[in-house]
Amino acid sequence: MSWFQQSAGPPPVVAVHAPDAGTAAGAAALLTPQWVLTCAHVVNEALGLPQLSTEWPAEKGLAVTFARGTSRIAARIEKWVPPTNTAAVWHGDLCLLQLDEPAPEWVPPVLWADMTQGQPLRAWHSCGDPVTFADVEMKLLDRHVGYVDGQLSGAPIGPGFSGGPLWTASGTAVGLVVGRLEPPGGALTSGHTLRRAWALPWQTLRAELDRVGARAVVTACRTVRAVPAHDPVGAKLVAALRELLPTAAARTEPARHLVQELKLNGPQDGSAPTVEELAAELLSTPRALPTISECLVTGPDGARPERLNALLALGRVIDAAGLLSHGEYAFLEERLREVASQDSMLPARAAQEALRFTQPPDALCEPVLRPEAVGEVITGLEGCHEGGPGPEDTPRVPSLVHVVEFIAAGLPEPRRQALQDWSDRVCDRLGVHTAARNQRREDARQWAGLRTAPRARLLARLDVYGPTAPGCFRCRLWQQRPDGSQHRMDTTAGDAPLTPEQVATVIRDGAQRLQHATRGEPPAVDIEVDRAGLHLPLDEWEPEPPNAFEPSLPLGVLYQLTLRSADMSRQVPTRDPERQRRWGDGHGRPLVIGRQHADSREVAGLLRSTYLDANQVVLHGPPELRNQLLDLCLALGVPVVVWDREAQSHDHAEHLAPVNPAGPLHGLPRRLHEFRAEKPAKKRADPSARQASPSLVWEDPTWDRLAHEDPGLQLTDPDEGAPSR
Incomplete structure (x- = not known):
């Protein structure tokens, strides 16, 4: 029996209820703070459906309770494995539930181990009453199913036990109770199956969850990993711990810290685990290794021991370890949830700038970070590594810390300082050099100084209408509000052929509607065209006069106007990932192409x-x-890409100089807007002076998700009619 399990008492029973019911339909197992596993027939019973119904009750809500109903959380069905074969024993019968909020901290996720024959096991009724345990023995492991028998004393497994874990004496679970065996007739009678039940072993649960696409959940589960002599990682971990914590007295405080932080079971008698027991816990328990390292940052002489680096390096190859300790993770998750609620676009923008060569987690590829996706973002970034070691061969700054520094730079005090203090603590524990961390912080500070506040944006997509209406276009609009939400905008023109003046009027009217709805400044306008359309003077197109009193002004004077084109992405498959990489770099220097560059071969x-x-x-x-x-x-x-449409030779490069085209990237659209607004006055002042007519392709990730998901953004042959919506 492990030192970490010696004080194990009744586990906090997890139960499944109908949303408004007080009685549990069955039990369940907490896999991670967000995921619960139970039987499909338990869910059917909770929802008043036939027990062995195979239909997915997708629209039905459920409730999950913890520790005799003292905590109740709504849940929804994510994966459904219906029961099959209605003989004495059926198969399948699993349901994975996602909680609407994390489980209480005092309820630890199940620690799993493989089921083997002969194991003495204990199950608990879903009511959670300590007296309702049932003791059984695993008699036969028959491929995907395990058969358990109970003695003719104490409580038997029966209704209300289904979906709950089968526990060993050491506090690990080896399977899930499915049902009590009913005599099918023939060779088996009621006398043969008086106290026989069947269960799904952990081996089967893993395979079924993997089969239905929940491998990430399985990976996040706590599992027992032994430390045999032939396990190189385990052997190295034992050696590192033996060097860091050679005596029982040295292991006492770290073990106590681990038990307290991770809500584990451990004796209170001042004893300490063996090195092998401690290694087994660090191999199997999420965040155990970084959590115990918090006690080891300061050595006997007051300095950070170099030997700690070897322990933390092992953490990168142990699935359960993670980068952050339990406390570091909890603090960061709480702060990032606040950020996602108050400035939901900041995390994605910060990640785009902070990560040079790394693809961010999916939730950071959307313009808005949902609070419920914060945990996914943190765990995703924990596994990201880029760049070389720091000064004096110290550990690199983790990608997660790099992103947090950029998020912090975009926040007001004292929220900025709170995240920077967190970054300091994590870097100190990991041994990151102060100079490397400060460089990331300075990069973030400079970026925050250039960052503009989120603003509304309008996307106008133009298609050449075709030979039936030469010189005309189809114009469709999408809006993005400052909160990042994107929607199609209806226009009175529909898909009718429009002249340039009519196109400009549709864009202006849509921009005015968006500005009025958001009560902010005029939106930025992005116009998506084909390759030929990039050479049109779109910024000079004038809408109809807004009323009898105001003059008409070109679109480029009214709005910060930039161009986009999807043509090349369809012809060059590698173009989109390259564009995302270059944009996400955040440190790229501009290339100014002049007379010193001979041709496209040299530029390529x-x-x-x-x-x-x-x-x-x-x-x-x-x-x-x-x-x-x-x-x-x-x-x-x-x-x-920026250029002057009117330039006829390299000698005209100076005409673009007032825009400062190679200057700070994030101010370029604003500089072009101001140049276009001032151009008429300068023309009047010196009619003979040649002035630039700048065009700007600006393809940031704003509309990337919409371009891939919205069929309205796919080019079609205009003569075939508009895409159906």
């Missing part, structure tokens, strides 16, 4: 080598060469 070589991180290109030169290089830049994934 630069963009694939010296300027591999370039996310901004300025095009100068004659129209034919410039147009060729524009296609090249788009094909190689450059997300920002």
Whole structure:
């Protein structure tokens, strides 16, 4: 029996209820703080359905209670394995539930071990009463099913036990109770099956969850991992612990800290676990290794022991370890939930800037971070690693800490300081050099100084209408509000052919509606066109006068106007990931193409080598060469390209200088907007002066998700009619 299980008492029973019912339909097992596993027939009973119904009750809500109903949390069905074969023993019969909020901290997830024959086991009724336990023995393990028998004393397994774990004396669970065996007739009679039940072993549960697409949940479960001599990771862990904590006295305080932080079971007699027992716990319990390392940061001489690095390095190859301790994770999750509730677009924008060569978790690829996805983001970033070691061969700054520094930089005090203090504590524990951490913090501070507040944006997608209406376009609109939500906007024009003036009017009217709805500044306008459309003077298109008193103004004067094009993405499959990489870099220097660059071959070589991180290109030169290089830049994934439509040669490069096209990237759309607004006055002041007519391709990730999910953003042959909505 392990030191960590010696004080085990009755486990906190988890039960499944109908949303408004007080009596439990059956028991369940807490896999992780967010996931609960039970039997499908228990869910059917809770919802008043036939016990062996195979239909997925997808729209039905449930409630899960903990410790005799002292805590109640709503849950929804995520995975459904219906019962099959209605003979004496049926198969399948599993249901994975996701909780609407994390389980109480005082309810530890189940620690699983494989089921073997001959194990003495104990089950608990779903009512949670301590007197309702039933003792059985695992008599026969028959492939996917285990048969258990009870003695003719004490309580038997019966109704209300289904879905609950079967526990060993050491506090691990080896399977899930399914049902009591009813005599089918023939060779078996009631005398043969008086106290026989069947269960699904942990081996079967793993395989079934993996089969239905829940491998990530299985990976997150606590599982017992022995430390045999032939296990290289276990052997190295034992050696590292023996060097760090050679005596029982040295292990006492770290073990006590581990028990207290992770709500484990352990004796209160001042004893300590053996090195092997401690290693087994660190191998199987989530966040145990970083949690125990918190006690080891300060050595006997007051300095951080170098030997701690070896222990933490092992944590990167132990699935259960994670990067953060239990306390570090809980603090960060709470703070990021606050951020997601108050400034939901900040985390995704910070991650785009902080991660140079790493794909963020899916939840950070959306413009808005949902509070319920914070846990997924943290665990996803814990597994990200990029960059080399820090000064003096110290550990690198973790990607998670890098992103947190950028999020912190975008927050007001004292919330910024709270996250930076968290970052300091984590880096100190991991041995990250102060200079490396401070460099990330300075990068984040500079980014925050350039970051503009979230604003509304309008996407106008233009398609050439076709030969039936030459010179006309179809225009469709989408809006993004400051909170990140994106929606299609209806227009009075529908899919009718529109002249440039009518297109400009539709865009202006849509922008005004969006501005009025958000009660903010005029939205930024993105216009999506085909490759030929990139050369249209869209910023000069004028809508109809808004009324009898105001003059008409070009779109480029009314709004920060930028261009997008999806043509190249369909022709070059590698273009979108390259564009995302270059944009996410955040440190790329601009490439200014002038007379010193001979042709597209030379420019392609630069963009694939010296300027591999370039996310901004300025095009100068004659129209034919410039147009060729524009296609090249788009094909190689450059997300920002600016050029002067009126330039006839390299000698006209100076006309674009007032825009500062190679200046700070995030201010470029604003600088173009101001240039376009001031251009008429400068023309009047000096009619003979040649002025630039700048165009700007700006393909940040704002509309990426919509482009992939909304069929309205897919190019179609205009003569075939509008896509159905």
